[in-house]
Amino acid sequence: MNEYTLSDGLRAVQRAFDLVDPRLKGHGEQAAFLMWRLLDRMGCSRARMVSLTTAALFHDMGAYKTDADHSLSEFELLHTASHCVYGYLYARFYSPFPSFAPVILYHHMGYLYKRYIDPSFLTDSLLLNLSDRISFVFLTQQNPDFSFLGALSGIEFDPKHVAAFLEADREEGLLQALKDGSYHEKLHAFWRETTLSRSEVMNYAQMLMYSIDFRSEQTVTHSISVMSLSKLLCGLLGLDHVDTSIVTASAMLHDIGKITTPVQILEKKGPLTEEEMAIMKRHASATYEILTELGFDNIALIASSHHEKLDGSGYPRGLKGDEIPFYSRVLAVADILSALIGERSYKGPMPKGQVTAILGAMANRNQLDPIVTSVALEHYDELITFSAEDCAQTMEDYLSIKSEYLRLMQQFEAIEEAQREAPIPV
Ligand SMILES: [Fe+2]
Ligand SMILES: [Fe+2]
Numbered sequence: 001m002n003e004y005t006l007s008d009g010l011r012a013v014q015r016a017f018d019l020v021d022p023r024l025k026g027h028g029e030q031a032a033f034l035m036w037r038l039l040d041r042m043g044c045s046r047a048r049m050v051s052l053t054t055a056a057l058f059h060d061m062g063a064y065k066t067d068a069d070h071s072l073s074e075f076e077l078l079h080t081a082s083h084c085v086y087g088y089l090y091a092r093f094y095s096p097f098p099s100f101a102p103v104i105l106y107h108h109m110g111y112l113y114k115r116y117i118d119p120s121f122l123t124d125s126l127l128l129n130l131s132d133r134i135s136f137v138f139l140t141q142q143n144p145d146f147s148f149l150g151a152l153s154g155i156e157f158d159p160k161h162v163a164a165f166l167e168a169d170r171e172e173g174l175l176q177a178l179k180d181g182s183y184h185e186k187l188h189a190f191w192r193e194t195t196l197s198r199s200e201v202m203n204y205a206q207m208l209m210y211s212i213d214f215r216s217e218q219t220v221t222h223s224i225s226v227m228s229l230s231k232l233l234c235g236l237l238g239l240d241h242v243d244t245s246i247v248t249a250s251a252m253l254h255d256i257g258k259i260t261t262p263v264q265i266l267e268k269k270g271p272l273t274e275e276e277m278a279i280m281k282r283h284a285s286a287t288y289e290i291l292t293e294l295g296f297d298n299i300a301l302i303a304s305s306h307h308e309k310l311d312g313s314g315y316p317r318g319l320k321g322d323e324i325p326f327y328s329r330v331l332a333v334a335d336i337l338s339a340l341i342g343e344r345s346y347k348g349p350m351p352k353g354q355v356t357a358i359l360g361a362m363a364n365r366n367q368l369d370p371i372v373t374s375v376a377l378e379h380y381d382e383l384i385t386f387s388a389e390d391c392a393q394t395m396e397d398y399l400s401i402k403s404e405y406l407r408l409m410q411q412f413e414a415i416e417e418a419q420r421e422a423p424i425p426v
């Protein structure tokens with residue numbers, strides 16, 4: 001693997017998110033840029049700035065889950081609680097910066113209501129609130145008018161932060177950098193100074209993986225199950241540690257392209273129409289597009305070829321026989337096995353006899369690799385137990401996220417109610 005920097009890792013995740021939802025294009029990076037410049041001027045350490053700018057980049061990620069039908073203005077101004085809570089939970093459970101997750105939770109809590117903010121995150125979340133709003137106004141107004149900064153100072157924003165921003169803008173031209181787009185290169189130059197180890201790159205890959213599984217309950221354990229099935233298959237096939245880690249990383253991200261598939265199609269009960277099937281199939285090339293950015297160890301090609309068939313009837317490229325990387329053939333068996341044993345919106349889990357018959361028939365029809373398939377059939381019970389254990393943990397996390405979501409939403413709604421009834425003096 002070549003040297004990787006934080007800029008590469010964040011670019012890949014950002015690219016995936018941009019494919020899902022163009023509403024937020026540029027917003028996360030603009031907020032991160034402003035946050036960085038303000039923190040830097042306040043003497044913040046580099047390590048802290050790295051974590052906080054990363055949190056700022058993803059501060060609205062909860063909107064991907066909750067607000068598909070709302071415009072940027074709606075979820076940023078009117079229905080804020082849900083995306084704050086989801087973004088917080090996602091960052092806490094699945095991101096490489098869990099300790100900064102509360103900054104996302106409070107990023108729409110104004111200065112006037114600072115008593116509701118955990119004091120250890122007060123400054124950072126108010127700074128994010130300010131950076132967020134400046135970018136929001138910039139992206140949504142034809143001729144952005146920033147006089148709101150003065151008007152909302154002491155109400156929505158900390159007056160010290162507004163003063164710091166105005167000074168920074170005078171000295172560094174922050175708004176001009178947003179306008180001419182130069183903020184982007186400046187921010188990435190800052191992130192490029194942080195190199196990532198292989199395991200840190202995998203943390204970003206994992207964060208990407210959970211972003212698809214997190215979207216739909218139907219898919220919540222699929223990537224984990226394909227990952228554990230492929231890992232065990234690699235061992236049974238005698239692959240060494242390095243090869244196994246390449247297959248496992250590809251398995252983790254094989255369906256990342258599904259981040260572009262509408263949830264209604266992912267969760268549809270009953271068979272897909274021809275048109276829906278065509279949309280669903282696009283996930284394989286989207287996987288390639290996203291992973292090219294992450295681009296190590298050929299995983300873009302391996303992962304995106306998991307629906308190719310030896311007889312050339314697969315997709316996205318219709319590759320045949322040896323044209324399909326061996327690692328992709330391992331993924332293909334693991335993927336089909338996981339789909340057959342798992343529950344889907346349109347079917348329950350299938351019994352062993354039926355699963356093995358389907359896999360065997362596909363190998364006989366020259367669709368699945370015969371060696372990989374026979375190893376899978378021979379060790380069927382072992383594979384199923386191994387994957388069930390891995391999935392149980394993921395499901396447990398998912399369920400605790402769901403209950404935590406409800407608990408926090410109640411708390412936020414109570415605060416919103418109190419704010420409506422009796423605005424609190426500063
Ligand atoms: Fe937001
Ligand atoms: Fe935002």
Ligand SMILES: [Fe+2]
Pocket residue numbers: 254255283306307
């Ligand atoms: Fe797939």
